[in-house]
Amino acid sequence: MKQILMMAATLLFAVSCGANKDSKALVLYYSQGGTTKAVAEAIQTAIGADIEEIVPVDPYDPDFNATIARGQKEMSEGKFPELQPLKADVRDYDVIFIGYPVWFGTYANPIETLIATVDFSGKKVVPFCTFGSGGLDTSEKALREKLPNATVLPGYGVRAARIAAAPAEVENFLKANDFLAGEYVKPAEFPAPHAVSEEESAIFDTAVGTYPMIRAKAAEVAERDVPGGKEYLFSAEERGGTIKVLVLAEEGKDPVFTQVLR
Ligand SMILES: Cc1cc2nc3c(=O)[nH]c(=O)nc-3n(C[C@H](O)[C@H](O)[C@H](O)COP(=O)(O)O)c2cc1C
Incomplete structure (x- = not known):
């Protein structure tokens, strides 16, 4: 557990300061x-x-x-x-x-x-x-x-x-x-995207699979560590063009999409 926390601390950093906190x-x-x-x-x-x-x-x-x-x-x-x-x-x-x-x-x-x-x-x-x-x-x-x-x-x-x-x-x-x-957790920036592997493509399909409005195939992905798992930023091709889809894969859970960006 301690090791995981230390690893997390190197990947993520916590910040706290305050300009807005006193505003109404x-x-x-x-x-x-x-x-x-x-x-x-x-x-x-x-x-x-x-x-x-x-x-x-x-x-x-x-x-x-x-x-x-x-x-x-x-x-x-x-x-x-x-x-x-x-x-x-x-x-x-x-x-x-x-x-x-x-x-x-x-x-x-x-x-x-x-x-x-x-x-x-x-x-x-x-x-x-x-x-x-x-x-x-x-x-x-x-x-x-x-x-x-x-x-x-x-x-x-x-x-x-x-x-x-x-x-x-x-x-x-x-x-x-x-x-x-x-303190809050600020994930690292997404690195440059790469072409999806079969495994990453399957993660995308699982994440959007049950949602009828998305009919897209993953093309590229960037990934980063977040508390408790990984976050993926997919670029996917659909009939109307390219969409970006954020996917969260928490340890021990099926990946889910959190947001489509158009
Ligand atoms: C008229 C209407 C249009 C909607 N259009 C979209 C949409 O374009 N994209 C989307 O992701 N969800 C869309 N939704 C789903 C709502 O954004 C979603 O169910 C929302 O959480 C409802 O919030 P509420 O319970 O506070 O009203 C739409 C829902 C309605 C009723």
Whole structure:
């Protein structure tokens, strides 16, 4: 055990310092099915922030297909849902965590209304999201474009299927970004990728195998050690082009994909 810990210490380094820890934080989130709510509450519990749910005046139907249809219509017409007024005054906060499920590859429609109606100028905005396969990267980029007068910091995202991993990951994320005191584990950078071996290709297939939305074949991979196992960054070819897929292989467990990057 001691040897493993020492090995880990050479591969990973722990850092702690604090610029954001004393700032006043608000967690704003939209969650249709409760998954994003769980992440919002994990953030709130960890840092003791204020928290408020974003509520559309006309709530979305819990039926998946109904929400898909309404969401697509809103997007094509550029008409996004009216929201109940926020109780919190964003001007009272330095940092606003904005949480949402990923819809159609970006933040869910109620967030479009939020950022159009609330002034986030001069604020630090920290996105967080949950998704079936991915969308942190794309939604974060979209928020950065839509909020040029705010500082949109790197966000946190988790697959709904891995929500159980969120509290520990959120804590590490908050420490890594200076919102919480304490040591955290920072993995080494990924090295340059290499062509996949048969074994690595099989790891990819196992990780994405049960997910119907990914039909891709691994081409290249880079790997690094993380606490308790290995993380792989695959480049894979699918009909629409190349996707990147992060895969976590924890010792004694089947590999799972944690995020698709497009
Ligand atoms: C209308 C709609 C569109 C969605 N689009 C995507 C998508 O593009 N990519 C994805 O990975 N997941 C997508 N999802 C899955 C949700 O992001 C995922 O289930 C999320 O965890 C739900 O969070 P919630 O329970 O907080 O509402 C979509 C779900 C809905 C209802």
